[in-house]
Amino acid sequence: MQDAHNRPYHHGDLRRAVIETALDMLREEKNWQFTLREVARRAGVSHAAPYKHFPDKAALLAELAMIGFDWLRASLSAAKPKAPKSLRDEIAPVAHAYVAFGTDNPALYRLMFSAGEEKAAGMHLNERALAVFDVALEILRRGQAAGSIRKRPIEGQAAAWWGLVHGMTMLAIEGLLVPEKVGSAPLDAALSTLVEGLETLAT
Amino acid sequence: MQDAHNRPYHHGDLRRAVIETALDMLREEKNWQFTLREVARRAGVSHAAPYKHFPDKAALLAELAMIGFDWLRASLSAAKPKAPKSLRDEIAPVAHAYVAFGTDNPALYRLMFSAGEEKAAGMHLNERALAVFDVALEILRRGQAAGSIRKRPIEGQAAAWWGLVHGMTMLAIEGLLVPEKVGSAPLDAALSTLVEGLETLAT
DNA sequence: GCGCTTAAGTAGTCACTGTCAACAATGTAT
DNA sequence: ATACATTGTTGACAGTGACTACTTAAGCGC
Numbered sequence: 001m002q003d004a005h006n007r008p009y010h011h012g013d014l015r016r017a018v019i020e021t022a023l024d025m026l027r028e029e030k031n032w033q034f035t036l037r038e039v040a041r042r043a044g045v046s047h048a049a050p051y052k053h054f055p056d057k058a059a060l061l062a063e064l065a066m067i068g069f070d071w072l073r074a075s076l077s078a079a080k081p082k083a084p085k086s087l088r089d090e091i092a093p094v095a096h097a098y099v100a101f102g103t104d105n106p107a108l109y110r111l112m113f114s115a116g117e118e119k120a121a122g123m124h125l126n127e128r129a130l131a132v133f134d135v136a137l138e139i140l141r142r143g144q145a146a147g148s149i150r151k152r153p154i155e156g157q158a159a160a161w162w163g164l165v166h167g168m169t170m171l172a173i174e175g176l177l178v179p180e181k182v183g184s185a186p187l188d189a190a191l192s193t194l195v196e197g198l199e200t201l202a203t
Numbered sequence: 204m205q206d207a208h209n210r211p212y213h214h215g216d217l218r219r220a221v222i223e224t225a226l227d228m229l230r231e232e233k234n235w236q237f238t239l240r241e242v243a244r245r246a247g248v249s250h251a252a253p254y255k256h257f258p259d260k261a262a263l264l265a266e267l268a269m270i271g272f273d274w275l276r277a278s279l280s281a282a283k284p285k286a287p288k289s290l291r292d293e294i295a296p297v298a299h300a301y302v303a304f305g306t307d308n309p310a311l312y313r314l315m316f317s318a319g320e321e322k323a324a325g326m327h328l329n330e331r332a333l334a335v336f337d338v339a340l341e342i343l344r345r346g347q348a349a350g351s352i353r354k355r356p357i358e359g360q361a362a363a364w365w366g367l368v369h370g371m372t373m374l375a376i377e378g379l380l381v382p383e384k385v386g387s388a389p390l391d392a393a394l395s396t397l398v399e400g401l402e403t404l405a406t
Numbered sequence: 407g408c409g410c411t412t413a414a415g416t417a418g419t420c421a422c423t424g425t426c427a428a429c430a431a432t433g434t435a436t
Numbered sequence: 437a438t439a440c441a442t443t444g445t446t447g448a449c450a451g452t453g454a455c456t457a458c459t460t461a462a463g464c465g466c
Contacts, residue, residue, distance in 0.1 A: 014414080035452065046416055048455085053414090057453065110317070113377055130384055156392020159374075159385045160367065163393055167370025168362070174316055176332055182362045189359020190366055197400025217443080238423065249445050251425080256443090260424065408466085416459065423452070430445070436438085 015053040017043050022064055026107040034061065034111070061111060062125055068112040069128035072101050076135045087143045088195045094139065095165050095191055098132075102169035109173065113166075136161045140198075149198050157198060164194055218256040220246050225267055229310040237264065237314070264314060265328055271315040272331035275304050279338045290346045291398045297342065298368050298394055301335075305372035312376065316369075339364045343401070352401050360401060367397055 021043045025032055036057050037047045054060045079097030084090035102109040112129070136158040143149040149157070168187055171177050177186055224246045228235055239260050240250045257263045282300030287293035305312040315332070339361040346352040352360070371390055374380050380389055 036454095037452065047453095048417085049415060051454080113373065114313070114317070126379065126381075129379055130381075133379075133384065152395075153386055153392065155384065155386035156389050157396055159371070159380065159389035160393030160396045163370035163374060163389075164363065164367045165370070166374060167366035167368070167372075169370075170316065170373060171362075171366060171369060176329065176336075177362065178329075178333075181333055181336065181358065183356050183358035186359050186362035186366075189356065190363030193360055193363045193397060193400035195400070197396035197398070239425095240423065250423095251446080252444060254425075410464080410466105412461100412463090414459105414461080417457090419456080420454085421452100422454105424450095426447105426449080428446085428448100431442100432444085433440100433442075435440085 014043070014045060014049060017045075018050050018053060018060065019063065019067070022060065023067070023108070026064070026111065027105060030106050032107055036060070064108070065112045065125055066128050068105070068108045069125075069132060072098070072112075073128075073132050073135060075101050076132060080135075080139070087148045087199065088191075090139050090143070091161070091195055091198075092188075092191050094135065095161070095187065098165040099169045099172060099187055103172050106173045109169065113170075133158060133162050143198075148200060150200055160194065164190060217246070217248060217252060220248075221253050221256060221263065222266060222270070225263065226270070226311070229267070229314065230308060233309050235310055239263070267311070268315040268328055269331050271308070271311045272328075272335060275301070275315075276331075276335050276338060278304050279335060283338075283342070290351045290402065291394075293342050293346070294364070294398055294401075295391075295394050297338065298364070298390065301368040302372045302375060302390055306375050309376040312372065316373075336361060336365050346401075351403060353403055363397065367393060 018039060022034070022039050025039065025042065026034075034057075036050055039060075040047045040050055043050075050060065054063070075097050076094050079093045081089060081093060137154065140149060140154050140157050140161070144151065144154060168177070168190060183189060221242055225237075225242050228242065228245065229237075237260075239253055242263075243250045243253055246252075253263065257266070278300050279297050282296045284292060284296060340357065343352060343357050343360050343364070347354065347357060371380070371393060386392060
């Protein structure tokens, strides 16, 4: 980054710098196996410096995952149309935003869902993860109130939505949704099926 | 396993032994970060011996993943009822078998879908993976022929099924399908929605 | 200004990993 | 028997996460 001699001894804001560097690297390489030392190297700092800010490698991972969930949630909210005409008009854009987030940031997305087993941090992580579930929940709740969705425990339906988009995202990241096997727009097809299963029969 | 002195110099069938040992360890520990040396140790063999049978750690991983896909496919076939009365009767058991496989063998399942980027082996791996997709495809094809499913490109529907069960499996493994947020039987709820989206309107 | 505490860096070490090359024991073809 | 290919073993290498001890800079009351 800069010469070692004119760089101040104290980085100033290394915590943030470490996080940003890690995010950059996650963004750049689809499959990067995370190493603390490489992050430190690239941040222009000694290999042990990050330990002053994170007790653990897992702690940094958990933090990154939390940021990822916040981004995801924000991008879902942004994709939600203000004046939806139908249930599908509301669900489809959000689902597309979800999958797009995953395929645009594959390394980060994978990290978010495999950080597992971080004892303490795991709790907070799950909270953040369930926040994206809540986005779906809210859409469906409104849809049910408007009468366009069957009266049925809504949590299961939201779980269906989450499972579907999460699964499609993962499969897409892994390159398993090849068009010649799966059609040209599998997500749209899947969403059609899902929405039609959600809707009330009378239309 | 046995004393070093009475064990013959040549193992006899080390390739298989390595695979079996690795599978055992995957089965035992939900989160095991795979190390070749530990496998070798446990197989009672020196740390470099496996390299005579696998060019690479990735090669062993790919082989394990392929075995996993074969198992999964077999367990799906076994779950398929011989004389299904309805589409749901055929889809639901298979979906349950799918998720059960994943939650019963979390480490293996995760490995199967994150082995990514193994150049050559990746091709064969994807073939095996798509074989489970074919199971769904066949069920739906028969359903459509019998007239219980809408006439629509069937690949997209199969992708919907795969995405759904894969996503639910992953979320379940990661402990994200907590009942208090998501209801008691999220998979059943999700399947109901999916099946109803698949079915023809006339019933 | 001056000395003090302390946060934020450094270097060095440890046990561990994947991988490779050199060597040894075993089986097999000639 | 003798040469050879196979399949083990040992020992080394660089790179990793984690930890420690040391050093440096910054901020503080006085």
